[in-house]
Each structure stands twice: as structure tokens, then as C-alpha cells.
Amino acid sequence: MTDQARETRRRAFEAEALPHLRSLWTAARRLAREDADAEDLVQETYLRAYRTFDNFVRGTNSRSWLFTILYSVFINRYHRQRRAPESRPLEDLERQPLYARDGEDWEAPFLAAAARGSWGVSGTVEAALRKLPQVYRHAVLAVDVEGLTYEEAASALSCPIGTVRSRLARARRQLAAELADYARDLGLTGSAHA
Amino acid sequence: MTRDDRHADDHHPGELLDAWLDDRLEADERRRVEQHLAACERCRLQLAVLRATVAAVRTGLPTPPPPPGLAARVGAALDAEDARSGDAAVAPPSPPLAPSPIRRPAAVPRWRWALAAAATVVAVAVVAYWLGSGAAPGPGVAPAVTPGPPRSADLVDDFDAAYAELERGRLPAAFETADAGEVENRWQRAGLDFRARVFDLEAMGIHLAGGGATTVGGRRAAVTAYRAAAAGLLACWMFEGAASELPGGAEVREHDGFEFHVYRRGDLTLVFWQEGDVLCALAGRGDPEGVLDLAVAKAMAPTAGRAA
DSSP states (O other): OOHHHHHHHHHHHHHHHGGGHHHHHHHHHHHSSSHHHHHHHHHHHHHHHHHTGGGSOTTBOHHHHHHHHHHHHIIIIIIHHHOOOOSSOHHHHHHSOSOTTTTSOOHHHHHHHHHTTGGGSTTHHHHHHHTSOHHHHHHIIIIIITOOOHHHHHHHHTSOHHHHHHHHHHHHHHHHHHHHHHHHHTTOSSSOOO | OOGGGGSSSSSSOTTHHHHHHTTOOOHHHHHHHHHHHHHOHHHHHHHHHHHHHHHHHHHSSOOOOOOTTHHHHHHHHHHHHHHHHHOTTTSOOOOTTSOOOOOOOOSSOTTHHHHHHHHHHHHHHHHTGGGOSOOOOOSSOOOSSOBOSOOOSOHHHHHHHHHHHIIIIISOGGGBOSOHHHHHHHHHHTTOOSOOOOOOOGGGTEEEEEEEEEEETTEEEEEEEEEETTTEEEEEEEEEOOGGGSOSOOEEEEETTEEEEEEEETTEEEEEEEETTEEEEEEEESOHHHHHHHHHHHHTOOOSSTTO
16 A cells, blocks of 8 residues: 555545544443553444444444444454453343332332433433443343344344344343442332332 | 233244334335334333333433544554555555654644644543444445435525524424433434533523424434524534535535534525534524624533533
8 A cells, every 4th residue: 555545545544533523432442441451442442443434334334333343342352352251151141021119119210310310410320320230231221221223233232133132122121220229229210119 | 911921922023122113124124124113011101111121221321532642642553554654665664553652853843733633522522421422323225335315406405494494483382492411312212312402501591492302304303493682593403524525615614623514505504513423503694794603602612611
């Protein structure tokens, strides 16, 4: 590649990728708990994207492209290296019933707290999210927070689409139950579980 | 009805509720779920819980600003990559994960603008903090790399038409309010999950007339309408999009890292600018420079408190 061609490619890459620096950072910080890990993750994402930029179809969604790389780097590198053992084996999680908290009427207090905007309490959602098994957390972050499609999330998280769907469904219900607990503990609902 | 009825089985949609919420169902499946919802209170409750949960996680997570050196660090890593691919014999190996010093000797660091842009994006994001971050899951089945929203024949014409509708008084009555919080609540209730905000233009004698969720040229948008004695109707839309989708013919003005694409349609001035993943459009009649100035002021509006 000539110097000029390299320069052109670099400029095109920067135009596509740089506007997403902040949202990539935010996403990285949500995945990796430490700032240093999140910085490494962002840098590696940009490098990986730059190296494969020729495969990127111009005019398509560069945000999704970059986020898919970010998740993929995280799952394949940091997560596998450093992941804390799951409290339950993966197979167990996949067989878990859809409703994490059956037999309790937590939905009405949950909805009351939601209507009051109770989740605005600092750190509530983050704390609830941290309580989820990692694979659930990643599904929620990828799809609900970062807006990846199921297909993109499947590619990013290295699992089949059906698994994304199933993890997402369980994750959302478990997250709701955790939020209901927070709301109750903080007295936000005005009532305990029925 | 027993509690067990809520499990996914032949009768209750279970995970299909999520698929319905994410607009992932084929028409017949969607119809079946909707028929079930109409008849089953428990599933409606579940759906409400799911919807509130997704909204909570979308809006309730902190968005810490990136560390100041991050853009430079990434730039340096790309420089190293360029050097490596350009002249492997000369370039030192680039350890991808090591914090690399900025080695670029050029007088004007290429990444200076990126730093400025990043700082501005932080400001914008902090303003819109209440809306949280992240985009919506795209509806429908999509390939691994999803194309953006379909290109309209002419995005500017779409907004020209949308402005005309507003001006003709077709702002739905439900959109009218002078309460910015209410407009923001409407966006939230409508499930708009990109960053949008209501401008405070009171100091300029421009008052909020209303706002809500709308569709322009097939795109979901957060719209706000303002009225000023001198300038008449001023409308702002925020929607997921990219400046690259704008048609040619714009006069492009740059201010502090933002590019403002200015179009004239008769005496209407439309100014578009990019804020992260969101494309903003501001339209008004009267002095074109006045509309542009307003866009410049609001795109770079300092943020209260958290911006520093």
C-alpha cells in the first residue's frame, strides 16, 4: 500500500470509527470493571477494527460493527482470562426456569417503583445488573443497553441466536426481580412483597 | 389461574413476549401473541415488567467520561499499526495492549480534533444522561452487520415536509406542552432510546410549544417544537442516523469539531449535525444565520454540573 493510500484509508477509518469513541468507552467500562481493562479493551477494539476495516461495508452501521468487535474482544480475551467462576454452571443456567422468582407477587411493587422512576437512585440498576450471572449480564448489555441485534449479539458473544434469546429472556426477568428487591429494601415501593 | 400458568407452555407466550417486545416476530406469530395478550392479564403484567426493565437498564446505568488520554492512546496505537504495515523493517513491534506513548512526530497531531470531539460528545452525553445510553435493538431479522435505517430519497425533503405539517398546526394536541420534562417522558414512554433532549431557549425568548415521539421519512424521531414571537415556529428532531445519509448541496460550516450541514428550502433553513449516533435537525424560517447560530449554541451547549 502506498503512503497515500494508507493515509486515505486511515482518514476513512477515523471518520467512521472515531465518533464512537465515547460510547465504546462507556460499553467497555460496563463490561470490564477496572478502568485500565476498559482502556485496553477500547484500544484493542480500534486496532482490530482498523486491521479489518477493508471488510467493513461503507454505509452500513459502523456503531454495530465496532460494538460487535468490542464484545468479541472482551469475551475472547479478557473475559476468558479473568472471569470469575460462575456461581452456577452454564448448562444449569440454560435449564433455569424462565421466571427467576415465581411464587412471589413482586411484579406490582416493581411496576409501582418503575412508575415512580425509582431506578434513578444512584447505582441501583448497575448493582442489580452485577448480580446477574455474567452470560445474562452480557446479553442484556449487548442487546438492551447497546442496541445490538440478536444476530450481532450472537456473533459478539460467540453463541447461537437462540441462546441470546433465551439468556435475554431470563436475564430480563431476573433483573426485574433484583430491581424489585432493591426497591423494597430502599423502601421505594412503600410495600413489601405481597 | 395458578402461578404455574405463567411459565412458557402451550398457552402462554413466555420468551415470545420478549421477541414481541423486540419486534422479532413474524406477522402470524405476532398476531397470536397479541391475541393472547388481549385475553391474559398475567402476560400483560409480565410484558409491562419486561418493558419497564428494559427501560430501566437503558436509562439507569452511569456513563462515566472516558479518561482524558484515551483518544491519544488509541491514535498512537493506530500510528504504530500504520508504521508496522508500512515498513515492517523500521517500525517497532506494536504491543497492542501496552499503553503506547505518542510517537507521531508530526507538528499537528492528527488526533487533536478527536480529543476535541470526544470532549464535546461527553458534554452532549451528560446533558442527555437521563435518557441513558445505547440504541434500540433493531427490529426485524438483520445480517451480522446491520445496515442503518433505509436511506430516504432526500432526508432534507422529509424534514421540510415534517416542518410544514407542524407549521400548519398539525402538531397533535397530545404533543402540546410547555413542560420539558413531559416531552422527555413522552419519548421514554414511546420507547425512544437514543439520546435526545429538549433545548432551553427561554433566555432567547423562544418557548417550548410541545414535543413527543414521531416518525419522519420512516425514522422514529424525538421532536420538539418551539415558538418565538420573531421567528415563528422552530422545530428540532433527533433521530438515529448519520450525516453521511444527508443529500448533497449542503453548505457545511464547522464549529469546534461539529459539522453543521445547512440547507435552504425556500425561506426555511434546516441545519443538521451529528451528536454521537444521533443526527439532529433544526428547522426554522427567518434569518438563516439565526437558525445556524442556535444550532451551534445548542450543539455545544455547556452542561451543568457534571460536564467538567
